[in-house]
Amino acid sequence: MAAAIRLARWHQGRTGSNPSVATLIVREIDGGPVIIGRGVTAIGGRPHAETQALAEAGEGARGATAFVTLEPCAHHGRTPPCAEALVTAGVARVVAACTDPDDRVSGRGYAILRAAGIEVCEGVLAEAAASDLAGYLARRTKNRPHVILKMAVSADGMIGAEGAGQVPITADIARRQVHSLRSVSDVIMIGSGTALADDPELTCRLPGLEGRSPIRLVLDRTLRLPVASKLARSARSVPLWLATSAQQDDPARAALASLGAEFLAAECHDGRLALPELMEDIAARGASTVLVEGGAVLATSLLDEDLVDRLILFTGAVTVGERGVDAPFALARLPDGFVPVRTMQYGPDRMDEFERQR
Ligand SMILES: NC(=O)c1ccc[n+]([C@@H]2O[C@H](COP(=O)([O-])OP(=O)(O)OC[C@H]3O[C@@H](n4cnc5c(N)ncnc54)[C@H](OP(=O)(O)O)[C@@H]3O)[C@@H](O)[C@H]2O)c1
Structure with a gap:
């Protein structure tokens, strides 16, 4: 077996x-x-x-x-x-x-x-x-995908720095591990905060596995994603979904659609997109696993809504220092209800994996 x-x-x-x-x-x-x-x-x-x-x-x-x-x-x-x-x-x-x-x-x-x-x-x-089979089982039993929340935290407990764009927190080997995770996921999810601050590409760039990039999904309530962003510009080659409550006639929508972006109409609650309903819609589109690579705001919302099945925490050796963005959790302060399943060392970086207690 x-x-x-x-x-x-x-x-x-x-x-x-x-x-x-x-x-x-x-x-x-x-x-x-x-x-x-x-x-x-x-x-x-x-x-x-x-x-x-x-x-x-x-x-x-x-x-x-x-x-x-x-x-x-x-x-x-x-x-x-x-x-x-x-x-x-x-x-x-x-x-x-x-x-x-x-x-x-x-x-x-x-x-x-x-x-x-x-x-x-x-x-x-x-x-x-x-x-x-966690993705398939979650879709069948919970009507939503299996959700893996990945986060990289610096040695001083930060996930980035204000106004600094992408701040490298982990080194090469750990980054390749993330790309490998992407290659077996159906969807990568981020919030518009990360899309704007980091201008990420969110593709799998491991040699030989370039064709295995998942759908990129941005939670973008008011369609703030710039048409010049890497995500928008690559929407024809790697699918880009934008979850939004923007109206059909929003001009930003037409501009992003012309680049190949697709839209998931989402409801809003308290100024945020409604996550449980969004997860159901993702599952209805046949996607079974979602890898979340967003920032603190999205991570906190998902944890609050009890929508995280697995946590993958990278702890980097670097420090961010001043203007650092605080991590929503770290090794010393994990969210409640997660049990450790695996620890690995990738060069200078440590990876800890936790599972939601059933
Ligand atoms: N170290 C890491 O692992 C890592 C990973 C990613 C990002 N970062 C860093 O994190 C920072 C960005 O942080 P962030 O917290 O702003 O990014 P984020 O969590 O990815 O994006 C948050 C935004 O997503 C949108 N959103 C829509 N519905 C939401 C919902 N239900 N729950 C939460 N968010 C929702 C909101 O913007 P709208 O109102 O416009 O929809 C919200 O402000 C940057 O400095 C980046 O470098 C670090």
């Missing part, structure tokens, strides 16, 4: 609104287990992992064991359900990690298999698989 979970990561962030799952078909050959078929959800979401793995295994699938990272689907969509494909192929045993919370599948995939006399073993490495 650990191997299947690793295989599923190959297409993470590239399977549209479907989750990236994997299947391995294994049988005993000469007294030891041998993988005779493997499949991962194809780029774009189809075909599913099971059918690809079964095709590779061919007749060898008869009597074999299938390892699946998510319960096989049970509903007739554009293709017959994967649970039926496993039955037809004659596998003897299915070992599964996560149960699919989709109403059309939940428990039904297993029921189809058991009704056909297949031995089913559920919940193997379920937590590890669920961590990679």
Whole structure:
């Protein structure tokens, strides 16, 4: 199952609104287990992992064991359900990690298999698989994407400096880690404060992964984003969404639209865009993971609304000093309700990852 979970990561962030799952078909050959078929959800979401793995295994699938990272689907969509494909192929045993919370599948995939006399073993490495499937599971169970809040804090507790644009807080290795995170996210979200202060590009610029940049989303109530900004100028090559309450006839809207920006109509509460509703709209557009790279104002709003599932905190070795912008949280003062899951050292910088306590 650990191997299947690793295989599923190959297409993470590239399977549209479907989750990236994997299947391995294994049988005993000469007294030891041998993988005779493997499949991962194809780029774009189809075909599913099971059918690809079964095709590779061919007749060898008869009597074999299938390892699946998510319960096989049970509903007739554009293709017959994967649970039926496993039955037809004659596998003897299915070992599964996560149960699919989709109403059309939940428990039904297993029921189809058991009704056909297949031995089913559920919940193997379920937590590890669920961590990679967090976006899909959040969309199905909470009707919103999985939200990762990333923040870089200097040694003196700052996230930037007033009027200084982008202030480097971490070094190269940590920055590349952030680009790697971007490559598996569907959406990067910032507030207009960061868009104006930093003029960021928010693309994935790792060699070979340039094509994996997610949609960039700016919360821009009154459409303050300049047409000359890097985000606006690159909107034709990397999608740019602007969440706004600006009217249809706002001139800024026409100018940004002509550069390729798309708009998400958002409601306003107390002078801020309504985040829970916005998250629902993002999920409805098929996006499962949101990486937040905004400043203190957006981070605080998301935490206050209980919309953060994971915190990624980089602590840099540099100090910002005078005119520094205070971090909303730091290692010594974390928001309530988060538990540590991982600490890494990237050159001079430290990275701590925390998960919302369930
Ligand atoms: N170290 C880091 O990790 C890091 C990351 C990003 C930024 N920064 C620094 O942070 C500073 C910018 O900070 P910031 O706090 O102004 O940026 P921000 O949090 O990204 O943007 C805040 C703005 O977003 C808009 N917004 C719309 N709806 C919102 C909502 N529901 N909740 C919160 N904001 C909403 C508001 O402007 P409108 O009213 O115009 O919509 C608000 O003023 C810069 O100095 C930048 O360098 C540091």
